[in-house]
Amino acid sequence: MELRQLRYFLAVVDEANFTRAADRLHVAQPGVSAQIRHLERELGHALLDRSGRTVTLTEVGAAVLPYARAAVAAASATRDAADAVAGLARGHVGIGSVPSAALDLVELLADFHARYPDIEMTMTELSSEALLTEVRTGRLDLAFVGLAGDSPSGIACRVIREEALVAVVAHTDPLAEKPTVSLRELAARPLITLPRGTGIRSALDASFAETGLPAHIAFEASDPQVAARLAHRGLGTAILPASEVSQDDAGELIRTVAITPRVSARLALVWRAHGPLSPAAGALRALVTVRA
Structure with a gap:
């Protein structure tokens, strides 16, 4: 199993289409298809359902997806950690949030950018339920969500405000x-x-x-x-x-x-309960902890 195969798999899942995934990866579409077939043969199961107009996950593919994202993220985090030791605070952190007057997200992200100008950030606003799904599947590293009861399954959290x-x-x-x-x-x-x-x-x-x-x-x-x-x-x-x-x-x-x-x-900051955060996401979580 190669990281390249996992990256191709994730691209096809995200785009729901082999051609768009190939364009995103800047490789030929047959190469993407071939690498994913190799991955499926190695695992002994089909990961993608190609029968419809869009490519969807099989049951096995859905089970594999968060681990594939974690593996690719871990490889990236390994590079980031090495860079951090060398004084190069680089990386990427994906953050989500519900719209909330109780959280000054603009000031938080501006402060983080001032401290780590080489870390790339992306942000999206969704409902709490949608954000929890994005965190579980690894599309987002961290998210600010509204919670009514206990911490959801597979999610770790820090309450910012009640x-x-x-x-x-x-x-x-x-x-x-x-x-x-x-x-x-x-x-x-x-x-x-x-x-x-x-x-x-x-x-x-x-x-x-x-x-x-x-x-x-x-x-x-x-x-x-x-x-x-x-x-x-x-x-x-x-x-x-x-x-x-x-x-x-x-x-x-x-x-x-x-x-x-x-x-x-x-209002809580959440992240996946299993698997390490990338150095970039860990730095942002630490800043939230300091400011909370």
């Missing part, structure tokens, strides 16, 4: 004058919340499930500020962390009301 969710209503809403609102009261109202797959939504759904009360989700908004604006216009009660509510709006157009019993969500 925050109670609040009900956000228009300043003219009768609820605006109350210090707290119960889940039973919220169950009788149209709610505005983030989509499924986010930590905030998971925390809300879990709380309603524990009480046996149904939640009437009237609107889903991926942007917390949009959810707050919908609440301001009287279209429902938004459920958000207080930090996601614009301070310009709070006290002017909307009110935040504490929820009882407490409903909270956590």
